[in-house]
Amino acid sequence: MSRRPAYKTIHFVRASYIVEPAQPLDQLVRSAMRKLGGMGKTEVAMSTLGTAGIRHRRDKKNEPLLLAIGAGVPGEQMTTMGLQVEEEDDTDRGTLPPANRAFKHSEAFVLIDENELLLITEGSFRVSTVAVYLRLLISKACLKAGDVAFEFRKVTNQDQATVLAEEGIKELRLRTNMYRATHELNGVVATGTVSAKLKAFVGGLKELFAEDVDEAERELLAQHWGEVQVNTVIKAEGGSRAEEIVLEAMKSVGEEVLDEDDDNVDVTVITKRGKEIHLGQVSSSQKIKLMRREDANDLVYTEVYAVLNECRDDLVKHKLWQK
Structure with missing residues (x-):
């Protein structure tokens, strides 16, 4: 393996x-x-x-x-799956961890x-x-x-934070791939964060990609989700001359997503003067x-x-x- x-x-x-x-x-x-x-x-x-x-x-x-x-x-029992089971059905069995584990x-x-x-x-x-x-x-x-x-x-990197505050946000870019965006979604309650909503969107795309292929092809496709890149660009038409309410909304969303903790989405914002700021440059986090x-x-x-x-x-x- x-x-x-x-x-x-x-x-x-x-x-x-x-x-x-x-x-x-x-x-x-x-x-x-x-x-x-x-x-x-x-x-x-x-x-x-x-x-x-x-x-x-x-x-x-x-x-x-x-x-x-x-x-x-x-002491929690973990359900196990039978291997090489000859019967038509397998009954789930719980097993305890070893002593003192x-x-x-x-x-x-x-x-x-x-x-x-x-x-x-x-x-x-x-x-x-x-x-x-x-x-x-x-x-x-x-x-x-x-x-x-x-x-x-x-x-925070105060220099970059100051730039962001002074220049505002013109464009927001979110980048991920099918595997990274969706592999942890099962059993997780979705939150209202920007990255969570992006992952839900990517999950919908994933289903769309897979719905017209047979089971064997779907299994093969699942092995290559990491090769499918999803790039989302959100921007205000008119650039720095866009209506102020639109730019303020962009700034609010951009600051929110830069402040989020998500291992599976890469974030870049473009300021009104064209400067690129990445997630780690403001919060000092690193992918x-x-x-x-x-x-x-x-x-x-x-x-x-x-x-x-x-x-x-x-x-x-x-x-x-x-x-």
Whole structure:
């Protein structure tokens, strides 16, 4: 089985406190882990994720802290499918995870350097739930109450944000492909975001493409969805001379989609003066391609750590880290 690609976003955020604690977040997390001890002691119950805990840590002196956090549901039976079944029907069977294991359904990879973080999430983990987990971890270690009074805020490139505010938006370009836009739609409740609506639109196109082919051809077509590019251009006729209400609406939609977290849609806005601004240039997020394990759906933590370190080095080089 070949390794499959996983298109992810690296999120650049900062832990923001009402009152700054004596230590930055990375030192608080290190202190909590040392006080708690083994990985099993880092487990906390989370209503949306089941049990979450640190699966791996790279805690070296004078280096950023790197964490792989996993979440799963202990004791939950997973339905299995029979292979090489000779009967006409197969009855679903549930199997329990091995002792002291849980079926992992979500994970997050985190680089923490003082109060700045880079994150990659998978499954039900979101940037906000990583913050919740870290707050619960610090609380479990019984550190000071004020040490958990933080939230994650996106680190923006103020130069590009200023350009966007001053020049407005003339054109919005959204780019994806059939596979990336629709492979996570099944079982997911659609939201009202711009990218979610684009994916619903692409899903309709996908059905249109497949409706007039037989089953064998549809299966073959499904193997090539990644080759079908979908480019959507939204612009106001008349360019910078368009009615102000239209341009204001464009600006509102453009700012909304630039602020969204979606691994499967590439976003570019064109300002009234013709300047191109990409998603990562404003929110300091970065689209990347990772590879899943050869025999599983997981990401390889050592490979993810390397990518996070490379991203941090690039931000340091461009003087955007701890600015």
